[in-house]
Amino acid sequence: MDSVKILHDISFYAMYVCAALAVFVIGERLIFYFVTMKHARELEAVMHHDIHDLGELPKELVNRDSVPVDVLRQMLETKDQLRRRSDLEDMSDAIYIAMKAKLHQRLWLLDTIVTAAPLLGLLGTILGIIDTFAVLASSGISDPSGVSKGIGTALFATALGISIALFGLVFFNHFQERVERINDHIKILLLRAGIGTHYKEE
Numbered sequence: 283m284d285s286v287k288i289l290h291d292i293s294f295y296a297m298y299v300c301a302a303l304a305v306f307v308i309g310e311r312l313i314f315y316f317v318t319m320k321h322a323r324e325l326e327a328v329m330h331h332d333i334h335d336l337g338e339l340p341k342e343l344v345n346r347d348s349v350p351v352d353v354l355r356q357m358l359e360t361k362d363q364l365r366r367r368s369d370l371e372d373m374s375d376a377i378y379i380a381m382k383a384k385l386h387q388r389l390w391l392l393d394t395i396v397t398a399a400p401l402l403g404l405l406g407t408i409l410g411i412i413d414t415f416a417v418l419a420s421s422g423i424s425d426p427s428g429v430s431k432g433i434g435t436a437l438f439a440t441a442l443g444i445s446i447a448l449f450g451l452v453f454f455n456h457f458q459e460r461v462e463r464i465n466d467h468i469k470i471l472l473l474r475a476g477i478g479t480h481y482k483e484e
Contacts, residue, residue: 286416290409290435297402297442300395304450307392311453315460318385322350322467329474334358353381353468357475374472381468385461389454396450403443410436 324343336344336355344351356377361370414432 286409286412290406290413290439293402293406293409293439294442297399297406297439297446300399300402301446301449304392304395304446304453307388307395308450308453311388311392311457315385315457315464318349319460319464319467321346321348322464322471325350325354326467326470326474329354329471331474333475349381349384349464350468350471353377354471354475357472361476370476374476378465378468378472382461382465385464389457389461392450392454392457396447396454399446399450400440400443403440403446406439406443407436410439 321343325339328339328343333339336351336358339354344354357374360373410432414436
C-alpha cells in the first residue's frame with residue numbers, strides 16, 4: 283500500500299500548490315483591478331468630446347501603463363483615419379474585446395482551482411480511507427490509533443479542498459464584479475473618444 287500513501291501525499295501537495303497559486307493570483311488581481319479602476323475613473327473625469335489627442339490630457343494620467351490609457355490611445359490614434367461611422371464602431375468593438383481579454387487574464391487559473399480543489403480533497407479522502415482499511419487488514423482493531431489517524435487525515439483532505447475552493451470562489455465572484463464595473467468605465471471612455479468625429483453617411 284506504499285503507492286496509495288504516495289498518492290495520498292501527492293494529493294495533499296497538489297492542494298497546497300493550489301492554495302499558493304490562489305493566493306498569488308488573488309493578490310496580483312486585487313492590485314491590478316484597484317489600479318485599473320482608479321485610472322479609469324481619473325481619465326473619465328477629464329475626458330471630454332472635444333479632446334482629439336492623448337497629449338491634450340494631463341501627462342500624469344497618460345504616462346502610465348494601464349488598460350484605460352491603452353484604450354484611449356488606440357481610439358484617439360485611429361479614429362481620424364476611419365472613413366465611416368461603421369468603421370469607428372467596428373474599431374471600438376475590437377478595442378473593447380482586446381481590453382476584456384487583458385482584464386480576464388489569470389482568472390481562468392482561479393476558476394480551475396475552485397473546481398479542482400474539492401476534487402483533490404475528495405481524492406485525498408478516498409486514498410486516506412483506503413489507507414485506513416489497509417491498517418485494519420494488517421492489524422485489525424488492535425491498533426485504534428492508526429485507524430483514527432487515517433480517518434482524521436481523510437476528513438482533513440476534504441475540509442482542506444473545500445476551504446480552498448470557498449476561498450477562491452469568494453474572490454473569483456468579486457473579480458467578476460470588478461471586471462464588469464471597469465468595463466462600464468471603458469465603454470464610457472470609448473464613447474467620449476468617438477464623439478465629435480464626423481463621417482459621411484453610407
